[in-house]
Amino acid sequence: MATRRGRGRPPGESDARARIAAAAVHEFGEHGYDGATVRGIAARAEVDAALVHHYFGTKPDLFAEVTQFPLRPDLEVPRILRGPREEAGERIVRFVLESFERPEVRKRGVIVLRTAISGKLTAPLVKGFLSRELLPRVAAELDAPDAALRASLVASQIAGMLIARYVVQLPGIADAPVDELVARIAPTIQRYLFE
Amino acid sequence: MATRRGRGRPPGESDARARIAAAAVHEFGEHGYDGATVRGIAARAEVDAALVHHYFGTKPDLFAEVTQFPLRPDLEVPRILRGPREEAGERIVRFVLESFERPEVRKRGVIVLRTAISGKLTAPLVKGFLSRELLPRVAAELDAPDAALRASLVASQIAGMLIARYVVQLPGIADAPVDELVARIAPTIQRYLFE
Numbered sequence: 001m002a003t004r005r006g007r008g009r010p011p012g013e014s015d016a017r018a019r020i021a022a023a024a025v026h027e028f029g030e031h032g033y034d035g036a037t038v039r040g041i042a043a044r045a046e047v048d049a050a051l052v053h054h055y056f057g058t059k060p061d062l063f064a065e066v067t068q069f070p071l072r073p074d075l076e077v078p079r080i081l082r083g084p085r086e087e088a089g090e091r092i093v094r095f096v097l098e099s100f101e102r103p104e105v106r107k108r109g110v111i112v113l114r115t116a117i118s119g120k121l122t123a124p125l126v127k128g129f130l131s132r133e134l135l136p137r138v139a140a141e142l143d144a145p146d147a148a149l150r151a152s153l154v155a156s157q158i159a160g161m162l163i164a165r166y167v168v169q170l171p172g173i174a175d176a177p178v179d180e181l182v183a184r185i186a187p188t189i190q191r192y193l194f195e
Numbered sequence: 196m197a198t199r200r201g202r203g204r205p206p207g208e209s210d211a212r213a214r215i216a217a218a219a220v221h222e223f224g225e226h227g228y229d230g231a232t233v234r235g236i237a238a239r240a241e242v243d244a245a246l247v248h249h250y251f252g253t254k255p256d257l258f259a260e261v262t263q264f265p266l267r268p269d270l271e272v273p274r275i276l277r278g279p280r281e282e283a284g285e286r287i288v289r290f291v292l293e294s295f296e297r298p299e300v301r302k303r304g305v306i307v308l309r310t311a312i313s314g315k316l317t318a319p320l321v322k323g324f325l326s327r328e329l330l331p332r333v334a335a336e337l338d339a340p341d342a343a344l345r346a347s348l349v350a351s352q353i354a355g356m357l358i359a360r361y362v363v364q365l366p367g368i369a370d371a372p373v374d375e376l377v378a379r380i381a382p383t384i385q386r387y388l389f390e
Contacts, residue, residue: 117309117362127365130365131366149379153367153368153379155355155359156355156358156360158355159355159358159359160350160354161355163312163351163358164354167312168311169322170322170330170347170350171326171347172330172344173344184348185348
């Protein structure tokens with residue numbers, strides 16, 4: 001971030017950074033999350049792959065950067081799971097809802113949800129990100145033979161909750177206080193994870 | 196339906212029917228489900244409102260017809276709720292999953308889910324249909340002060356399940372047998388409805 005926002009840096013650096021970001025949008029859009037590679041992005045931006053890592057870190061970092069989604073569920077959710085097990089469902093639902101109550105998260109999150117589900121280009125993107133970066137990390141914390149099913153059931157209820165409350169805005173779930181929704185939905189998440 | 200498929204009807208009838216259907220698509224798209232009226236549709240099609248009712252029945256019938264969705268959740272779900280209460284969750288999840296396992300339902304259902312969530316025009320359509328035709332009927336069966344919240348929580352998990360399994364096709368939930376998903380998700384629906 002220092003590089004990005006620093007003053008007095010030599011011209012050319014920000015050009016390379018912008019070229020990499022634009023190349024990443026193209027490559028993710030064309031090949032999906034799984035198909036896009038840092039090498040391919042570097043080649044399209046006409047820079048060395050090391051420079052991509054220098055500016056943007058790893059592939060999920062780069063994805064988070066180009067989608068500009070102000071949360072990192074791939075980092076936050078496994079961290080949240082590591083607390084006391086009996087309240088994991090509550091912590092996850094509360095984290096997601098309190099995040100989406102922040103306008104900058106909600107605005108970008110609604111766009112991500114809409115495009116993830118509607119677009120032929122973007123659906124594989126988000127599926128790839130979830131399948132590679134989020135769900136296996138959740139599954140690893142669970143350490144159960146049916147961990148993939150458990151993680152994807154959690155994703156189904158969290159996504160459904162966000163869509164019903166913030167995208168479609170169904171009466172009832174759209175108007176309920178966060179605490180009420182946590183009380184109703186946390187036991188679902190808890191059961192999908194551990195029971 | 197006899198009118199639609201009958202033979203030997205005078206020419207002009209099918210023209211009027213097609214004009215009404217086209218007018219309905221326009222009016223629903225322009226005004227949303229709530230804003231569209233049978234009168235407005237009749238006026239746009241240059242026919243009498245009685246003819247709209249004659250060909251298509253009520254507004255939800257007309258909506259089902261023009262979206263060509265081969266299920267009527269507004270009729271089916273309340274019917275399902277009326278059976279033995281302790282298995283209502285299971286009946287709902289099984290009904291929805293077994294319906295979506297039929298290719299003609301799945302194909303159209305994926306389109307409806309995608310457009311419902313993505314489109315600025317279609318989102319109010321589906322919200323209006325759910326809010327006016329499905330959720331109040333579910334809520335009426337529940338007869339509880341928080342019935343609207345309960346019904347919308349059910350909708351959130353059913354929608355999330357369908358999106359995760361059939362649209363985004365997340366590993367785990369996309370591969371699981373119907374019986375496995377019924378066993379995992381039915382208790383959620385049961386709890387949202389009655390507990």
